[in-house]
Amino acid sequence: MIDLSVDVGGLRLSNPVMPASGTFADGLANTIDFNRLGAFVTKTITHEKRTGNPVPRVAEVHSGMLNAIGIPSKGSDYFIRESIPFYRKFSPPLVVSISAPSNDGFARLAAELSQVEGVAAIEANISCPNIEEDGKAFAMHARSTAAVVKALRASTSLPLWVKLTPNTGEIANVARAAQEEGADAIVAANTILGMAIDIDTRRPKLGNVMGGMSGPAIKPIVVRMVYQCHRAVSIPIIGCGGIATAEDAIEYMLAGAKAVQVGTATFIHPTAMIDVIDGLVQYCRRKDLPGLQGLVGAVEDTGFVPFEAMA
Amino acid sequence: MVISNAWVNRDYKHLVLDAGLPAAGAKAGQFFHLLCPATEQDSPFFRRPMSTYRADPATGRVEFLYKVTGAGTRGLATLEAGDKLPMLGPLGVGFTLPAGARHIVVLGRGVGLATLAPLAEMAAQARVGVTAILSARDAANLMSQDRFTAIGATIVEVTDEAGTSSVENVERLLRELHAAGRADAFYTCGSSRLTLLMQRLGAELSVPGEVAMEQQMACGIGMCYCCVRAFREGDRLVSKRVCWDGPVFPLAEVA
Numbered sequence: 001m002i003d004l005s006v007d008v009g010g011l012r013l014s015n016p017v018m019p020a021s022g023t024f025a026d027g028l029a030n031t032i033d034f035n036r037l038g039a040f041v042t043k044t045i046t047h048e049k050r051t052g053n054p055v056p057r058v059a060e061v062h063s064g065m066l067n068a069i070g071i072p073s074k075g076s077d078y079f080i081r082e083s084i085p086f087y088r089k090f091s092p093p094l095v096v097s098i099s100a101p102s103n104d105g106f107a108r109l110a111a112e113l114s115q116v117e118g119v120a121a122i123e124a125n126i127s128c129p130n131i132e133e134d135g136k137a138f139a140m141h142a143r144s145t146a147a148v149v150k151a152l153r154a155s156t157s158l159p160l161w162v163k164l165t166p167n168t169g170e171i172a173n174v175a176r177a178a179q180e181e182g183a184d185a186i187v188a189a190n191t192i193l194g195m196a197i198d199i200d201t202r203r204p205k206l207g208n209v210m211g212g213m214s215g216p217a218i219k220p221i222v223v224r225m226v227y228q229c230h231r232a233v234s235i236p237i238i239g240c241g242g243i244a245t246a247e248d249a250i251e252y253m254l255a256g257a258k259a260v261q262v263g264t265a266t267f268i269h270p271t272a273m274i275d276v277i278d279g280l281v282q283y284c285r286r287k288d289l290p291g292l293q294g295l296v297g298a299v300e301d302t303g304f305v306p307f308e309a310m311a
Numbered sequence: 312m313v314i315s316n317a318w319v320n321r322d323y324k325h326l327v328l329d330a331g332l333p334a335a336g337a338k339a340g341q342f343f344h345l346l347c348p349a350t351e352q353d354s355p356f357f358r359r360p361m362s363t364y365r366a367d368p369a370t371g372r373v374e375f376l377y378k379v380t381g382a383g384t385r386g387l388a389t390l391e392a393g394d395k396l397p398m399l400g401p402l403g404v405g406f407t408l409p410a411g412a413r414h415i416v417v418l419g420r421g422v423g424l425a426t427l428a429p430l431a432e433m434a435a436q437a438r439v440g441v442t443a444i445l446s447a448r449d450a451a452n453l454m455s456q457d458r459f460t461a462i463g464a465t466i467v468e469v470t471d472e473a474g475t476s477s478v479e480n481v482e483r484l485l486r487e488l489h490a491a492g493r494a495d496a497f498y499t500c501g502s503s504r505l506t507l508l509m510q511r512l513g514a515e516l517s518v519p520g521e522v523a524m525e526q527q528m529a530c531g532i533g534m535c536y537c538c539v540r541a542f543r544e545g546d547r548l549v550s551k552r553v554c555w556d557g558p559v560f561p562l563a564e565v566a
Contacts, residue, residue, distance in 0.1 A: 022534075022535070023530075023534055023535065024534055025532075025533050025534040027532045027533035027534060027555060028532060028534060030532070031399075031532070043534075043536075051550055052536060052539065052550070055526070055527075055537075055539065055540070056527055056537075057536070057537045057539070058357075058527065058529050058535070058537040060355065060356045060357050060382075061356070062354065062356075063354070063356065064356065065356060065357065065529060067529075067535070067537065069535065069536050069537060072536050072539070072550065215356065266530070266534070267357065267358075267529045267530040267531075267534070267535060268346070268356070268357065268358060270399060270530075270532065
């Protein structure tokens with residue numbers, strides 16, 4: 001009997017596979033069995049209503065997509081009233097992704113959601129601009145990460161997951177700062193800032209000019225970041241970036257992820273998350289493993305012998 | 312499973328698939344999300360939305376009519392009989408006929424004609440008369456006449472080549488049809504100029520109508536919020552997802 005269950009940042013999940021925020025909605029219930037997912041992760045919500053960015057909001061790039069959707073949100077009141085009751089009908093725990101423009105805004109929204117039955121954990125999307133830091137993303141720097149996680153931790157006793165950005169030169173320091181201020185898990189990572197230009201019109205392909213790159217093309221970059229974070233922190237890491245198959249998920253686990261989020265792949269193959277779960281079972285059978293725990297951080301990165309100096 | 316994929320003129324191909332039920336139960340105006348094959352030249356990453364040209368539950372066949380323009384449709388154009396094409400659908404909200412309608416007008420331009428052909432058949436089954444105004448750049452790009460003829464529709468062809476496709480001329484045609492009592496509802500697809508014309512006339516003449524909208528999509532099932540457009544609801548502008556709330560919308564909502 002293969003047991004895929006895993007403890008991640010204060011939650012016990014039946015398996016380590018869940019959607020990445022922004023790539024999942026109730027409409028997918030027509031296509032896959034929601035009860036098979038390890039958890040639900042919602043599209044990021046904000047306290048206030050937001051319309052999002054101008055179109056075009058996405059562009060196709062080699063083995064990936066560039067998006068600037070811009071966190072459209074119907075507001076937390078609507079979400080609590082309309083969306084949470086829908087997710088309560090299913091067994092996986094509900095992780096609510098939140099965003100706010102300031103430390104205080106994050107804290108208030110987390111506190112609001114902590115009062116609502118059916119919210120199992122908070123995923124703080126600190127990859128968004130911070131008005132107190134001149135628009136830089138909170139997770140670009142350890143100092144701003146520490147400040148927002150501290151405010152969040154003080155505002156909620158729910159499990160707190162912190163979603164980092166790959167748009168930083170100090171991912172390990174940022175992860176460490178999140179852990180030190182009380183995060184229960186980190187999610188690595190969000191999309192990588194990119195840009196694409198139409199050479200006929202000379203215009204950017206996105207209405208917002210720049211956007212976030214996701215999909216298979218970014219996987220090696222984020223696997224590297226998960227590996228760096230794993231060496232820096234002891235809290236669980238949830239890997240996210242270009243995962244489309246069980247093999248991708250296992251690669252992330254070997255780098256140090258305890259669970260994974262599947263995002264863009266669901267747009268192309270709506271059954272991608274279920275296929276990953278089935279593929280993990282098959283991998284365990286093939287390798288004669290009882291479960292996945294032994295894989296986390298098990299990359300064998302020692303023993304390479306450097307070349308001798310030229311004779 | 313591809314049954315055939317043949318050129319119908321210089322730019323357009325007609326793809327016939329054995330899709331089985333429930334795919335073949337697609338309603339007029341609904342679409343499928345197609346995983347277009349890669350070619351030596353192209354590697355399309357997203358699926359491509361394509362409205363249904365014909366769906367027949369009796370045979371399990373689903374058909375598409377498409378213009379070969381980009382990475383996705385160039386891939387589709389390479390399909391041959393016996394090939395497999397992964398597709399998701401039917402998706403979205405289709406056309407509706409208003410209660411009591413006796414005669415409708417469909418106005419399509421270019422590939423928009425393909426979307427309107429199943430609507431004309433739905434109307435014919437409901438014993439509703441159809442006038443089809445077919446618009447294109449030139450006569451070679453007019454398509455689907457046989458589909459409209461088969462259901463007994465009155466066909467009016469207008470082209471840029473003949474100088475008959477202007478908004479002014481189409482407006483004159485629509486006003487004549489309305490005056491003759493042959494326009495209980497308006498339907499359109501394929502041109503924003505013609506959509507705005509039908510919306511304006513519909514409001515003036517109190518004729519209800521619907522439009523099948525096009526928008527770039529990533530997921531096709533309401534998750535990514537990429538395909539939003541602004542729509543009018545009363546005196547408010549609201550954003551709606553073309554894939555999930557449409558692709559067919561009331562003409563009055565077009566902003």
